Amino acid sequence: MGGAEGVKLLDEEGRRLDGRALNELRKCRIEAGVLKNANGSAYIELGRNKILVAVYGPREVHPRHEALPDRMLLRCKYSMLPFSVPDRKNPAPSRREVELSKVIREALEPAIFLEEYPRTTVDVYIEVIEADGSTRVASITAASVALADAGIPMRDLVAGVSVGKIEGKLAIDINGIEDQYGEGDMPIAMMPRLGEITLIQADGRFTRDEVVQALQMAREAIAKLYEEQKRALKEKYSRILEEVEGGEVVR
Amino acid sequence: MGGAEGVKLLDEEGRRLDGRALNELRKCRIEAGVLKNANGSAYIELGRNKILVAVYGPREVHPRHEALPDRMLLRCKYSMLPFSVPDRKNPAPSRREVELSKVIREALEPAIFLEEYPRTTVDVYIEVIEADGSTRVASITAASVALADAGIPMRDLVAGVSVGKIEGKLAIDINGIEDQYGEGDMPIAMMPRLGEITLIQADGRFTRDEVVQALQMAREAIAKLYEEQKRALKEKYSRILEEVEGGEVVR
């Protein structure tokens, strides 16, 4: 945050360090159903980000007194593996991870029919294997695929993207170096079909008009991520289908 | 503790650094009923000490297995806010705070009819906002007012004062600098009406006769604090009365 400090993030033609245009997402690939034990799982690569999500549940709540009489308890844990960042991260949860676990959970909750399984819990475990900016929104994108893979009833998926501010301009999907030397970061997650915003945060400085513009840019990028989410889920189902048709035993 | 180290705590006329006589309390003001959420509360200023006490209960015990079949469970937490002392205090409970929470609880328990609400708990939360010596006894003085404000049945209030030893003489209500450079500290709490001692501790060195004398000095000082306690409670009740008579809705 806070000032360019001599690092040039845009070239004369308005291209970013990695050659992207301002409204261009990094390459994104999602895979559903990558783990055997979890009830649902997903793996996302967004640029150099690599994130794995496992979903367990609906299942009994432990400790029991946390169970909710009228709805499912969603729990969420976002962690960065120690080797995911340039300087080794201590494995104990940092304050940043504690906060992100909360806002990610609150970004997923609006999409889930929580009332359908009262007194149960669904646990979402997010492990960042490699980090390069925008991990919280990439985590949300992957987590909603994992939830769908687990068969949790949802009214929509959730996908997220960050809008950064670099050299005074808004840029989609900022990476690590843009986050470090840019002037602002506004992660946004939406239910793509419903158009509802389930996460928005910001640091840096944005004018009112920039906020309005960022919301619009995010919406467009999220529409693209939504296509990749659907593709990943379809691929998983067709894989299962093939296995079934091919006579293999499915878990 | 332990030796004057060149700091003169008494002038030629036997006056202390802040001008007090040896048996003179600092200015003390207590206010009852200062918080909305707590069932009872009190605020005390004793010299530069500023301490806030909240009482919750009687209420259900969590975790349940801590409930006592034959009496109320009194719990007590004494904390110093990080900015209450010259060098910032780490917010995690220090060993000193752990011990003081215990002795303060045991100083309050003799005054409470614990048998009246078996299987319930009363929680006493003490936050030292600014500290200048004798905080444990000032906390007790305020806590018993907060307990009374919460309507907890009591056989007496409890008030406390510390007796220090400075330049070989006993002095009432020592402040921070007298505690640091003096030769001893003996905090004493009593039920003022019943004359029973509910807390006594000491460090430094005292002869047998000094102990006897300290008990007597404490008793006199505590009688004065008792008047201020009663005044604070009366003021609270008359405030409520006015509000009721003035037609205002009372919590």
Place this chain on the structure above:
Amino acid sequence: MGGAEGVKLLDEEGRRLDGRALNELRKCRIEAGVLKNANGSAYIELGRNKILVAVYGPREVHPRHEALPDRMLLRCKYSMLPFSVPDRKNPAPSRREVELSKVIREALEPAIFLEEYPRTTVDVYIEVIEADGSTRVASITAASVALADAGIPMRDLVAGVSVGKIEGKLAIDINGIEDQYGEGDMPIAMMPRLGEITLIQADGRFTRDEVVQALQMAREAIAKLYEEQKRALKEKYSRILEEVEGGEVVR
């Protein structure tokens, strides 16, 4: 571990620094029933090692959800007192103590008829008062005496010894300096009568033949420790007998 680093552990005649032969145990003395509160207890001195073990149970499990429907829950805590080692040990459990508590428990379990007291727990508390190498196996030797002293039904005792490798030769019951400068350590525990191995670990480097030889050497040493275990238990019983016959009241 790892290389002699110039410390000579064997003299020309093959004697060790403390004068022992390679297959010679240090002096070992065990006493049973040394504590009043514990249901069973034992004290072992093995060379300079001094270790105290207390056994509580079978008793109710707290927290209750840890209780096992079909067998007794054995719990085990191995700790070194801060002053037991040359540099003061932090009192919080180290990773080493956590692992050793686990392997010691698993070394004792095969000897206990766990099914006899389902839904109960037996707690084994091991405190190393002074440490000089091979504490884990000495702890096991003492713990099984304490379990027997507590009347826990067992199919056999368990005794343990470490086989070290010093200057290329296998040596029984290595002490602290041999552990530090030797080339390997293989702690082994057995049920002496049944000949079953209940603990085996190793670090350093051993050939296949050395492993075979170490198992044989351990077996012989353990037979001697077993005699001392039985002697200690007999002494305890005859002590009780004397007290009973002498008309003293037994706990």
Place this chain on the structure above:
Amino acid sequence: MSERVHTVVPAPRREAILSMLKRGERVDGRRADEYREVRVETGVVGNAEGSARVSIGHTKVIAGVKASPGSPFPDAPDKGIQIVYAELIPMASPIFEPGPPDENDVELARVVDRGLRSSSTVKLEELALVPGKHVWRIYIDIYPIDHDGNLIDASGLAAVAALLTSKIPKVSVSSNGSLVMEEERVPLPIGDAPVFVTIAKIGDTLVVDPCYEEELVMDARITFAIDREGNVCAIQKGGRGSFSADEVVKALDLALALAPELRSKLPPFPQ
């Protein structure tokens, strides 16, 4: 990790609140865009470099600032260090439990921290003592003592008021390189300062400055930190619900409209 406290409002009460809101009424009689009475007192703790007690209606928060020399972070050797800590102590509400900070404490502290950093409230680049070796560590500790809703705004206001009135010792460096604290005190170097405005969404209605009962029934909340020029320098959405893009912008406009009133409660900038 999980939601520690889930205090439930009886369904009929929730219905009543919602239908009142449809008629434009709030539980405490306010308009949707009406803030409660705000009081700011500074200099309330003698041992702190700066301090403030803030009330918004019945909500009360104390914040204190302490400064001490320390080592810089390796990746910012010439900058002071800002540490914001908040603790939801059980004194303030029956819903707060004793124990180490959980996600609610951490979120509160981090949102305030972001607002302060983004607006350079504390000019950290002016807080090096011996660059690369000694810098000021500025601790901002926030303690709600009575919780009747909207702790973010109250905490932000208290933190900023405490910082604006903080004075730290002048420091000189002796010939042997050690630090000498002088008697004289100087104000903290201050850049800009944010005010925090929180808007709750209850059903289809946006209301500013939710009280505790409104927080219990709200679908979601959104907080904006607004600097002197009306820039947004932090946003934080919370709660299990969602906002449409229009609602976010409407909420931002409410925040921008209320910011000057809140700002007027702040003590003047130093110098």
Place this chain on the structure above:
Amino acid sequence: MSERVHTVVPAPRREAILSMLKRGERVDGRRADEYREVRVETGVVGNAEGSARVSIGHTKVIAGVKASPGSPFPDAPDKGIQIVYAELIPMASPIFEPGPPDENDVELARVVDRGLRSSSTVKLEELALVPGKHVWRIYIDIYPIDHDGNLIDASGLAAVAALLTSKIPKVSVSSNGSLVMEEERVPLPIGDAPVFVTIAKIGDTLVVDPCYEEELVMDARITFAIDREGNVCAIQKGGRGSFSADEVVKALDLALALAPELRSKLPPFPQ
């Protein structure tokens, strides 16, 4: 924070103990002012600088002293550091639970610590190695291993006995300023040494050295640390009951009367 362990004595047993006391009898046959048998053994741990095993009746405590060079506290650059730690390990009693120290462990350690400090048992001012840079840290670790009441007195006695017999390495400072530990060992510098005497109040009776069953039924206890000249160098009241001023003085007189007997169990002062 709360009372972890509340072991209950059946009411009839409590009544029996009280009525026995009215007849001047204690559960184990002692007089009210009679201490149990005390044994002190020192030098029991070869790796410790000093150590002691103390028994008072069935109560047994081990204490060990370790010394290591460390940095001084900034506000006392020329003084050694004394750290007393006590742990009520589950080995010693079914009422002790595993886990980090709670209020009972902490109180025990702090009472012993205060008695030692107030009487300058360890002369900390003689334990600077390089003033302002290196000082001795003296750790006194206390472990009850069998708990039959009156752990404070037993712990205090064990701590003092361990300190009186402690020997620490002679240290020289090399030309480049680093510390050199020599083979030779010297006694710890000792000022005075307290003995701790605890009196329990059960009903209207004061009894010295309560055993565990008496502790379960007592109303309150009071401990005095007494130095060589009969000064009080620490007091600690505990328990849910109270004392009249007369009772405090009576208890003090009991403590003063018993102190010499306890003191006679201590090893001689060094040199």
Place this chain on the structure above:
Amino acid sequence: MSERVHTVVPAPRREAILSMLKRGERVDGRRADEYREVRVETGVVGNAEGSARVSIGHTKVIAGVKASPGSPFPDAPDKGIQIVYAELIPMASPIFEPGPPDENDVELARVVDRGLRSSSTVKLEELALVPGKHVWRIYIDIYPIDHDGNLIDASGLAAVAALLTSKIPKVSVSSNGSLVMEEERVPLPIGDAPVFVTIAKIGDTLVVDPCYEEELVMDARITFAIDREGNVCAIQKGGRGSFSADEVVKALDLALALAPELRSKLPPFPQ
């Protein structure tokens, strides 16, 4: 301290597995001495100095290596420091619970650590930067992500594969004694490298590489770390059962026979 997870296999299922084994059949169709398919992928984490993802059947483990300069331990001033950490995260299995490492995490890390140390996988004596002052700290972090049994072997394989492919910055020391990290990277100095082979005892049968269901019914397990020359460089017995001496030797022979096959999955040694 206690067994956190005790997942129970229904007795009939246990009986079925045992009787299958008596006929020489395993639950997944393998022979007793047959290892599952092993895959080793390296270079999977760009921010790590070295990394590997290993699968053994459905079991999957990721390991990463990070290196950073730090102070040496006082008793080994000229050696680098190796720190192995493993965490049984709840992602990998419903039987793992969130929270700090317990005895299972610690045992896993320590067994891998011992195998690496005993075979000098990382040549710590070549990792001093400025002897006595700066040395490399090598962190090896191990994360199972899908648990279908035999985590020790998979973790060991992942740790070794990550180390064999690790490259750390070249470091020079500037004239004022500070460290300068160069762009160029060099392989970690590697001595030998172990492979870990685990054998489970189920009833009277020894089987290699137990899957999760076999672990649930096994009596005990024994792991051998085997170096290039076929030496045993770590042993670890686990589980509530016991082995006869003959069974230990038989298990060792199974491990020695399988080691070359596992070793063939490793990346080549550097240089």
